[in-house]
Structure formats: C-alpha cells, structure tokens
Amino acid sequence: MDVDSQINVLIVDDHPENLVALEALLYSNNVNYIKCNSGEEALKYLIKEQCALILLDVQMPGLDGYETAKLIKARSKNKATPIIFITAINQDPEHVINGYAVGAIDYIFKPFDPDMLKSKVESFIDMYVNSQKLMMQTALLNEKTKELQLANEALSRLALHDALTGLPNRTMLYEKMINMIKTASGIKSFALIVFDLNNFKAINDTLGHSYGDTLLKRLGAMIDQSLSPGETIVRLGGDEFAILLPDYGESNAINRAKELLDMIERPVDIDEITLAIGVSLGIVLFPDHGESPDSLLQRADVAMYLAKRSGSGYALYDKQHDLNDPFHLVLMGELRKAVENGELTLYYQPKIRMSTREITGVEALVRWNHPKYGLIPPRDFIPLAEQIGFINPLTYWVLEEAIRQCKAWEEEGIDVKVAVNLSVRSLQDIGFLKLTENLIAKYKLKPEKLQLEITESFLMSDTIRALEVLSNLKSMGVVLSIDDFGTGFSSLSYLKNLPVSKIKIDKSFVMAMMDETDDAMIVRSIIMMAHNLRLEVVAEGVEDMETWETLKSWGCDVAQGYLMSYPKPPGDFICWLKEQKDEGKWSL
Ligand code: C2E
Ligand code: MG
Ligand code: MG
Numbered sequence: 031m032d033v034d035s036q037i038n039v040l041i042v043d044d045h046p047e048n049l050v051a052l053e054a055l056l057y058s059n060n061v062n063y064i065k066c067n068s069g070e071e072a073l074k075y076l077i078k079e080q081c082a083l084i085l086l087d088v089q090m091p092g093l094d095g096y097e098t099a100k101l102i103k104a105r106s107k108n109k110a111t112p113i114i115f116i117t118a119i120n121q122d123p124e125h126v127i128n129g130y131a132v133g134a135i136d137y138i139f140k141p142f143d144p145d146m147l148k149s150k151v152e153s154f155i156d157m158y159v160n161s162q163k164l165m166m167q168t169a170l171l172n173e174k175t176k177e178l179q180l181a182n183e184a185l186s187r188l189a190l191h192d193a194l195t196g197l198p199n200r201t202m203l204y205e206k207m208i209n210m211i212k213t214a215s216g217i218k219s220f221a222l223i224v225f226d227l228n229n230f231k232a233i234n235d236t237l238g239h240s241y242g243d244t245l246l247k248r249l250g251a252m253i254d255q256s257l258s259p260g261e262t263i264v265r266l267g268g269d270e271f272a273i274l275l276p277d278y279g280e281s282n283a284i285n286r287a288k289e290l291l292d293m294i295e296r297p298v299d300i301d302e303i304t305l306a307i308g309v310s311l312g313i314v315l316f317p318d319h320g321e322s323p324d325s326l327l328q329r330a331d332v333a334m335y336l337a338k339r340s341g342s343g344y345a346l347y348d349k350q351h352d353l354n355d356p357f358h359l360v361l362m363g364e365l366r367k368a369v370e371n372g373e374l375t376l377y378y379q380p381k382i383r384m385s386t387r388e389i390t391g392v393e394a395l396v397r398w399n400h401p402k403y404g405l406i407p408p409r410d411f412i413p414l415a416e417q418i419g420f421i422n423p424l425t426y427w428v429l430e431e432a433i434r435q436c437k438a439w440e441e442e443g444i445d446v447k448v449a450v451n452l453s454v455r456s457l458q459d460i461g462f463l464k465l466t467e468n469l470i471a472k473y474k475l476k477p478e479k480l481q482l483e484i485t486e487s488f489l490m491s492d493t494i495r496a497l498e499v500l501s502n503l504k505s506m507g508v509v510l511s512i513d514d515f516g517t518g519f520s521s522l523s524y525l526k527n528l529p530v531s532k533i534k535i536d537k538s539f540v541m542a543m544m545d546e547t548d549d550a551m552i553v554r555s556i557i558m559m560a561h562n563l564r565l566e567v568v569a570e571g572v573e574d575m576e577t578w579e580t581l582k583s584w585g586c587d588v589a590q591g592y593l594m595s596y597p598k599p600p601g602d603f604i605c606w607l608k609e610q611k612d613e614g615k616w617s618l
Pocket of ligand 3 (some may be wrong): 513514534536537570
C-alpha cells in the first residue's frame, strides 16, 4: 500500500456548512476529507474504512460527539485513531476531562484559529503517515526474516541431504560420525556399512536413467524404513550408500550386513520389470578399524571392494587386504626393486599322496625377504604387484627359480615335481607361453615336472582367453590345477571343459571340516564329484591327524599342510626330506 495516496480524514458535524468550511480550510493534495453529518454516519463509514484522524463535533442530534467517540474507541480497529473534538461550548474542565476519558486527543474550541487547526491536523497526519510507514517496514522486515529463515532451512537441508532420494548425504554422515567419535571417548563403538549395487551402470544403460533413479529411491526408502531409531542411511553418491549403526560390535554388524544383503537382493518390480540386484557391502568398526570419518569411509570402501572381488556379498575390513594401508604404500614403492635386489625367495611345501604317503611334489611359495621388515608373506605384496602391473616380472622370476631348483634337485637325485602359482594376469600375457617353453628348454626339465596352479575365482574372470592359454600349456605337457577350489563360483561340470587335471580344495573348508558339518559336506562332495570327472583332488590346509584320516577315508588323493610340513626354504626342505624314515615317503 502506498501510504501517501490513501490518507482519509473524517470530519463529523451536523452543520453541512461547517463541513464544507473545514474541508476548504484544511485542503491538502494528498488528504481525502470524508464528511459525515452525524455520529451514526461516521460509525458506518469506519466499519469499512481506516482513517488518519477524526475531527468530531461535540454537539450533534442523535449520538453526540462523546457517545460517538466512545463507540469508535470500542472497536479494536479504531482504538488508535486520534480524535480531535471541535466545540464551541463546554470549555469547563469537567467536560474537557469527559472528552479525554472517551478517547479525545485534543480539543479545538470555536471560534478557532485556522492556522493552529491546520498545523495540528497536519502534525497528526504526519504522525499517521510515519506510523503507517513503520508498520509497513516492520511487516516487510518480518516477511523478509521469515523468507531469509526459510531459505536458510532449505539451504541447510540441501547441504545435508541428497536431492534424488531425500536421504542424508555424505556431509551429514561426516557430521554424525564426528559427533559420535567426540562423545564416544573410547568407550562406545559404532559400525559403518558402505555398499553399492553390482552392475548398476548396466541397469542405467539398458533401462534408462529414470529407471535407475526410481530404483535408487525405492531402495533408499526401503532401507530407511527398516532402520531402528538412531540409525542413519546416507546416499554417498551414484549407487553408493552408507548405513551408520551406533553401538554395534563385530558380530552385530555382520548379522546386520547379512540382513541387508538379503533385503536388497530380493527381486523388486519397477514398471512391470522384475529386477534382482546384487550388492556388495563393506563393514568397518569404530574404533577398531579407524578413528576418523575419512579413514573409516576409506576402509569401508576397501572392505566393499573385497566383498565384490570375492563375490561373498559382504566383508569386514581386514588390514591385510588394504593396499592403501601405509605399510602397503611403502612396500609398493619398493617392490620393483625387490627382484633386482634379490630379495625374493621361494619356500617349498610338500604334497603327499595319501594312499602311499609318497612325497609327490612341492608347491613353491614366494616370500619377500625385506631388509627392514623381514619375511613378508605373499598376501601382503602379490595383490600390490597385480595392482602396479608388476606381477608378470614377479611370476617370471618365480617360474625360473622354481624350474632351476627342481632341475638342481633332480641332478642331486631328488625327484619332486614343482608347482608354481599363477596370477590370471600371466594367462593374459602374450609372452607367457613362449617364456614357459623357453625356460623348460633352458633347464631341460621334463614338462610334466612343472605344475601350474590357477586360483578358481581368477579363472572365472576371463575364461575365454584363459582357456586358450591353458590348452596350449597342456599340449606342452605341463600339468594344470585349479587352486582354492570352492571360493569361486564355478561348478565342477564347468571344470570339465577346462584342460585341468587336478583341483585343490581351499584350505578354509579343510581346516573347518572337523567342526562344521557344512564344510565337511562340501569337502566330501567335491571329492566325489571331482573323481567322477576324473580329476585328482588335493586337500590343502591339513593340520592334524584326524583331518588326514578323514580325508583319506573319503578317498582324497593328495594332502598338503602344516601336519606334514610348513613351507620351508630349500635347504630346510632337504633336511626335512632326509628326516623321513622311508625314502621319499612322509613318516607319520
Ligand atoms: P595357495 O596357493 O593356496 O598356497 C597355500 C597357502 O596355504 C600357503 O600360504 C601355505 O603356506 C598355506 N598353508 C599350507 N598348509 C597350511 C596349513 O596346514 N594351515 C594353514 N593355515 N595354511 C597352510 P602362503 O605361502 O602365505 O601363500 C598364500 C597365497 O599366496 C597362495 O595360496 C597363493 O595364492 C599366493 N602365492 C604364493 N606364492 C605365489 C607366487 O609365486 N605367485 C602368485 N601369483 N601367487 C603366490
Ligand atoms: Mg597354490
Ligand atoms: Mg590354495
């Protein structure tokens, strides 16, 4: 509202000539004088309109000035409207007091001084205009404050939430974790589960982004509903989510991850398409695995990657698998020099034919004899070597050293076959076949004395290329076996198509088979089915006699494990061999 344009002043007098005279006297550009002949008329006008000032005659027929004023002031809308009485009589104090009592601001007595009346009226109008302005500004200010407030709320919501799913975002997760770490003061624990969807990109590419978005929203809402108070689900970005679980220890967190796995992998219907999504979850615990939000998130990623790689669905963080671990980062820089500096060495572990206790061969297992850290096991540097593209030179070194050693033993009259572990990278390497052929020729080794072990899960990742290389190796006369069988996803019938002649049952099943009926069943059925396919079965991880006897009774062909011997440097292995009473046989 424009204050200047709408200033009404009410003049109430029963004599029309007074009304006209007053109007003429008080004329002003921006003031609209409303003339009323009676109190009643004035009251009627004021129901609808607002005015800056009322000039009110005291003596009128019907409602007199005082009565009119009383009624005007009784209305809340007009309470603050100033009233000036204009009167010729009643100058006595009693009447004046009466006037003030009913709400008069001032009295003008007839005959009045026109200039005085004019200046009084003008100053009331000024007051009115100013108060209107002030009111408007206050309203504007309130409105703005409310707007600045609303925008703030929206901004902070935006800053802490994900636009697509409406779930809290990474920033909120950091804030929550920082708070929990602060209040934990070493007593409390919490778990963080990070997960992403397998092949989400393929869903987006084939079914469209809006389908992908719907899937993410549905998934977020579904998990959000399943949470207990205090727990938070966060969208980290893309198809990556995190769940923060206060007061969770290891076993609770693992159980929760299993539940989530189950829930997420249940098929969902979107737009008449039923979709089953795979997911990989990584679990970290505060304070066990990290003490800052950054380290926890980074390690949860490591665990998630591990879950993805192994196909297990979920995995708890394990330092040994963390290539970003400071120790691993140091090693990574030094690994390339390790071969040149002669820091790699091979340990040998015997394999025993169960029926005869004959020592049929040895497995060559690489160690890094680090000048500062001592003997480093392969799990700490083989994945690193794969990551930095150094696995091929490492494999070449191992292969040559194992072949050289095998030939040297042969020349000493010790006849053992040697098995070398291959990385799948070697099977992808064009030069690998030729190299193997050349080494066999160089050391004049009978090809069947060389065995190559390929980890099952690796084999699965690049089957076609692997198949070609394996076939060529086989035709060369080299013996091939599948390592860590049971950890990947191949079925035994699938192995039938591969040119392999042995499988090694993963040690995790063998080591648990005496305590866990599931594992015992797995081991027993692998042996049975492998035999049906005419594959030789090697059990690794045989640590006690009971396991040995059981495996033997199930018809397992070969055993390898700490029960017979730890992996040993060549000299120690020869000592062990010589300690055996029957030559070439393991003495129980
Ligand atoms: P793998 O080929 O399955 O080797 C068997 C592993 O089980 C060896 O661990 C061995 O020390 C261990 N082991 C044998 N018997 C027992 C037992 O009774 N109980 C227990 N708890 N463990 C037993 P290691 O030497 O630490 O090697 C680990 C893995 O590293 C190997 O598993 C293999 O996958 C890889 N690796 C070792 N050397 C090489 C290599 O030269 N090249 C490549 N690419 N990988 C290698
Ligand atoms: Mg092996
Ligand atoms: Mg193995």
